[in-house]
Amino acid sequence: MWSALWLSIRITAVAVVALIVLGVPLGWLLARRRFRGRMMVETLISLPLVLPPSVVGYYLLRALGRDSPLVTWLQVDILFTWQAAVVASTVVALPLMVQSVQAAIAEVDPSLENAARTLGVDEFEIFWHITLPLARRGIVAGGVLGGARALGEFGATLMVAGNIPNRTQTLPLAIYDAVQNRQYDLANQMVLLMTALAFLALWVVRRMEMNHHAT
C-alpha cells in the first residue's frame, strides 16, 4: 500500500506540473485569443471528460506504442512505465485544468490589461504581473481539481502503464487488485485514504471560491 501511495503521489506531482505548464497557456489562449479552430481545440481538450477511460487509454497506447511516429521521432519508449501513467493522468485531468484557468482568466477585466499596455508593458509582463496574479485562485483551483482527478486515474493508466506492483501500480489500481484478491482490510484502508484526499481537494477548492466571492 505504501509503495502504491508513494507512486501515486509522485505521478500526481509530475502531472500537476505538466497540467500547469500545458493548462495555463491553453486556458489563456482560449480566454483571450480569437482564432480559427478555437471551438475545435476547446472540444478536443474537453473530450476526455466524456470519453470512456479505455478509449483515451487506447489512443495513448497507440500514440506511445513502438510503431507510433511520435515515439520514433522523440526516441523515447515510456510505455508501461510510471511516466506513461503521468501522461495518462495529465490528459485525463487537462480539461478540468483548462476550463478552470480559462474561466479565471476570462474573469480578469481586459481593461486592466489594456491599461498596462498603455503604460508601455509588453505582453509577457502583462501576463506575468497582471493576468496571472489576478487569475491565480482559478489556476490553483484547477491544479487542485486536476491533481485530484490525476490521483484517481484508473482506466487510461491501466492501458498505458499496466498494473505492475511497485513500478506502475498506483493507489486506484492497488485497490482493484486488493478487491480481486479479497484483501478487504487493505482495500478499506486505501479506499478511505482516497476518499479523504478527494474530499480534501474539493473542500480546498470550495473554500477558495468562497473567499473569492467574499472579497
Next chain:
Amino acid sequence: MPPEMPLLHVALCKQLSTFALDIRLDVGREIMVLFGPSGAGKTSVLNAIAGLLPPDEGEIRFGDTLFFRRQPGMPTVNMPVRKRRVGYVFQHYALFPHMTALENVRFALRHQPDADRRAREWLERMHIAHLADRYPRQMSGGQQQRVAIARALAAAPRLLLLDEPFSALDVAVRERLQADLKALQRELGLVVLYVTHRLEDAFAVGDRLAVIREGRVMQVGPIEDVVRRPSSLAVAESIGVRNLFRAAVVRAEPKGILLDWEGLHLWAAPQPVPVHSHVTAYVRPEDVKILYPDRPVAETVRFNQMEARICEVREGAHVRMVFVEVPNGHVLEIHFPHYAYTPLRLAPGDVIQIALRREGIILVPETVRA
C-alpha cells in the same frame, strides 16, 4: 486659450456595430473636450488613438510620430499600444486591484532606477501620498481616480486621454479634481483629450469643445463659441439648446433681420442671410425678459415685445424657470435668477409682457434653406 500648433492629428474611419466612425480632429497643448451623448463613439476615438482599436482607414499622428496609417497606396503602419506612450485614464479607473496605490504608480515606472521615489512624488503631486499603501478597494472613487491619473502621467506620456473621468464622483470631489487636472495641464503643457457627456464638465476643464454625434465631429471650437453659436441643429440639440424654432426670413434691414415664426414676427441682429430662406433659430432662456407693466421699457428690450400667458413655473438649483405661451401658440422657456422679478406675481394662468432680446435670437448657420 487659442488653438495652438496642433500636435495630435486624427483622421479615421471605422465601421462600428451600429454606425460608422468618421472623425477628424487636431489637438494642441490644451484640454480638448469630446462631448456627445452616450454611444456617440467618443470612447472609440480614444481607443483608436491609444491603439486599442485599429481604424479601417485613416491616419493618427503625434508630431512626427506616426501612430497609425492605413491608406490606399501607402504602407500600413500600426504602432503597438505600448510604444505609443499614450496615457489613458479609463472610465472605471482600471487600477490593478492586487497592487497598492504606490505599486500601481510604480508599475508604470518599472525598470527605472528611482521608481519608488518617483512614484511617491506622483502620489504627492496628486495629494494622495498618505494613501500609498492602500489597495484600490480601500479607497474612494475620487482617490482611485487620483491614483489612475498619477499612474498615467508617471509613464511620461505624449498625450493624456480621459474617458468620463469624473462622472461617477460627487460634485465637491469632481470640482477639485477638475481644478487639479487643469493646473497639471498648464504646468506640464499636456495634450489632453477629455471625453464626457456632461456639458458642465466641458465648461469646467475644457479649452476647446468637439461635439460628437453618431461617430462624427459636428463642430469644433472654443467652448463659449460652440455654445453661443452652434453651427447645426444637431449641435444645438446636443448641447441642450432651448427654445429652438423654425422660421422664414421676411426681410433684411440695417436694424436687423425680420423673422416669421408661424405668424409671430421677431427681429434678430443684422447678419448675412438670404431673404425668403428658412432657418432654425433659438432664443436663449436668459434672453427672454419679463417687462414690468409700470416701468419704462429699457433700450435693450425694445424689440420683440409680446404678450404671453404663463403655463408653468419651476424652481431650479440656480435659476427660476417660467414656461410661457406666446401668441403663435408655442411655448418658450424663460430663465432668471431667483432674486429677479420678485415684485411681480408670476403664477400659471397670468398674462405678462415679455421681450425677446434682439441679440438673443440666434440663427443656426447650417440650417439655412432657400
